[in-house]
Amino acid sequence: MQDALIDASKIILKSNYLIALTGAGISAESGIPIFRGKDGLWRKYRPEELATLEAFRRNPKLVWEWYSWRINLILGAKPNPAHYALVELEQLGLLKFLITQNVDDLHERAGSKKLVKLHGDILTVICTSCDYRNKISEPPRDIPPKCPRCGGLLRPGVVWFGESIPPDALERAFAEAEKADAILVIGTSGVVMPAGAIPNVVKGHGGYVIEINVNESAITNIADCFCKGKAGEILPKIVELVKSMMGD
Numbered sequence: 001m002q003d004a005l006i007d008a009s010k011i012i013l014k015s016n017y018l019i020a021l022t023g024a025g026i027s028a029e030s031g032i033p034i035f036r037g038k039d040g041l042w043r044k045y046r047p048e049e050l051a052t053l054e055a056f057r058r059n060p061k062l063v064w065e066w067y068s069w070r071i072n073l074i075l076g077a078k079p080n081p082a083h084y085a086l087v088e089l090e091q092l093g094l095l096k097f098l099i100t101q102n103v104d105d106l107h108e109r110a111g112s113k114k115l116v117k118l119h120g121d122i123l124t125v126i127c128t129s130c131d132y133r134n135k136i137s138e139p140p141r142d143i144p145p146k147c148p149r150c151g152g153l154l155r156p157g158v159v160w161f162g163e164s165i166p167p168d169a170l171e172r173a174f175a176e177a178e179k180a181d182a183i184l185v186i187g188t189s190g191v192v193m194p195a196g197a198i199p200n201v202v203k204g205h206g207g208y209v210i211e212i213n214v215n216e217s218a219i220t221n222i223a224d225c226f227c228k229g230k231a232g233e234i235l236p237k238i239v240e241l242v243k244s245m246m247g248d
């Protein structure tokens, strides 16, 4: 394992334009459940059965109950050492951009500045009937919540299965991937497109792929360096190694 960490640190130091792609695994150690696998279940439902427009149309109350549960978990959670390690890499001038699939706000709370949230923001509500959108700091009191402007149904400000990522976020993420000569891929299964294709873009023009995950993922076969373990343990170690190599 130490060899993989050293390889990762060398790639980071040699890079001219390092970016990162994060998924639910980076927030797991903050107590926010990942989506896939047995730990991802809420009551008896799989996220794929709840995070769709069809599910919301069928049963907005159920979908909002799930989101309220997740909003409460997120509000009660704190960024973990993996989030802070990415902030440190940004402040060292090494990490140029962060692309996250997470709808929580832990990267922002940790202090990451240059980032795009591909799958939206769970602390935003948007109206399904008019263009009302607002930030929230607690789960809606009445479920399902209604739009204060038009009385329409409010929905969470996230991207659901079958929906498109907002074009500006998508364009920015892929433009960053085109520029990158190295990418840190952290805590994602890599199976949800188009986010899962971002490491391939970097690899496709000769960039390096460093992966940090507790298990192998859909990305592992293209990884130049696979660091197996918890992001909150691995990333701070990599940052320490990078800093010690910078001093050499």
Ligand code: OAD
Pocket (backbone or CB within 6 Å): 022, 023, 024, 025, 026, 028, 029, 034, 035, 036, 037, 040, 047, 051, 101, 102, 119, 158, 159, 160, 161, 186, 187, 188, 189, 190, 191, 192, 212, 213, 214, 215, 216, 217, 229, 230, 231, 232
């Ligand atoms: P997944 O739940 O699919 O995958 C989480 C990944 O994190 C898995 O590969 C785990 O092995 C890994 N993991 C778990 N704990 C970890 C830890 N402590 N350190 C490092 N890795 C760890 O989550 P995502 O890949 O983020 O989309 O899922 C992608 C998208 O699917 C989500 O953004 C969401 C979901 O449906 C939308 O909501 C649109």
